[in-house]
Amino acid sequence: MFRQLKKAATFAAAVLATTTLVSAAQAADYPEKAITLVVPYGAGGASDLAGRALAETARHYTDDQPVVVVNKTGNGGMNGARYVTEQKPDGYTLLLSRVGMALYPAVYTDSPVGWDDYTFLGILESTPMILAVNAESDIQTIDDLIAKIKSSNGATTYAASGPTAIDGFTVQALLADTDMDPLSASTLVPYKGGSALAAALLGGHVDFLAISAGSLMPHIEAGKMRALMIYAPKRMDALPNVPTAKELGYKLAGQVGGWSGLYAPKGLPEDVVAKWTEILGKVATDATWLDLAKKRGSVSVIGDEEPSAYVKSQFELYNGMAKKFGYIQ
Structure with a gap:
């Protein structure tokens, strides 16, 4: 019996060693075929543009x-996210993540x-949002808006994808920062997609909104919209006179903003992580990446943040707001 157990253990160790060597060799040769980058939202939106910009640039460095x-759309980005987590962790299926990947499980x-x-x-990038x-x-001005909301008894309206979407939290955070009820001080009117949200404001169907810069900048530059405030770490070069929520002293709103990241399934080999x-x-x-980011109104932040710590902080931010606003009891 002892001899059989020893033989089995020796065989198992040999299999493990062989598997490790094969995995290491595979990682060293990575990539050997096309890489799929899953964007968990629809074509033409901020996440899609970021994903295609990354694909266009990264292909020059993927041998x-x-x-x-x-x-792969649906369920607030979770359909695409779940698809990626279910794939083999070999580096051939990656996720263009957005703030929703931290926000959704936080709520x-x-x-x-x-x-x-x-x-x-x-x-990958910080994607400013504009009120x-x-x-x-x-x-x-932003002060004019706050005064109007306070005097309207909930009659002012804003467009957003939903109350617990990032463009819902942009407004609710501001309302909370100005001692108003984030859920009732202004009325949310739901629309799907950046273009529909922008059209609602252009058509006079809502009083204001706070969504991604990429969806609004063409209209601002055309003189059809007026920017009041930026949700971003610093002012946008294209709007140097528009203050950020942070510099205006808004505690919650000053932490809200869009971003893109690059994720893979859990358990990705270290050599593949190193390659990426x-x-x-x-x-x-x-230059291509930087130029495309600028055109989207985004700021490249590759290498500026330790990704796991940053995503954890974003989860904790929105989880805290969800509890504060009553979405989680």
Whole structure:
């Protein structure tokens, strides 16, 4: 019996050693085929544009292997996120993550994917969000807007994807910061997608909104919208006179903002993680990536944040707000 057990143990060790060597060899040769980059939201939106910009740039550093963008939408981005977490952790299926990957599990306790069910490869960009009104509005400043909301008894309206979406939290955080009820001081009117949200403001169907810069900048530059405040770490070069929520002293709103990251399934081999660290380091200084980010109104932050710590802090921020606003009892 002892001899049999010893023989089995020796065989198991040999299999493990062989598997380890094969895995290491595979990782060393990575990538040997096309890489799928899953974007968990629809085509044409901020996440899709970021994903395609990364694919366009990274392909120059993936040993001539293409990076193919695939949109897998639904359930607040969780359908695409869950799909990636269920794939083999070999580096050939990656996720273009957004703030929703931290926000959704922070708000919904039954989220199909946890905030930390991934291998974090990097935070790619900060995507400013802009609080804006129609250019024909009598609201000229953020103080004007706050005064109007306070005097309206809930009659002012804003467009957002939903109360617990990032563009819902942008407004609710501001309301909370100004001692108003985040759920009743202004009325949310739901629309799907950045273009529909922008159209609602352009058409005079809502009083204001606070959504991604990429969806609003063309209208602001055309003189059809007026920007009042930026949700971002610093002012936008394209809007140098528009203050940020942080510099205006808004505690919660000053922490809210959009971003993109790159995730992989949990358990990605260290050599593949190292390869993507190398690739992203090159993307960070690539003129194409930087130019496309600027056109989207985004700021490249590759290498500025330790990804797992940053995502954890974002989860904790929105989980705290969800509890404060009553979405989680």
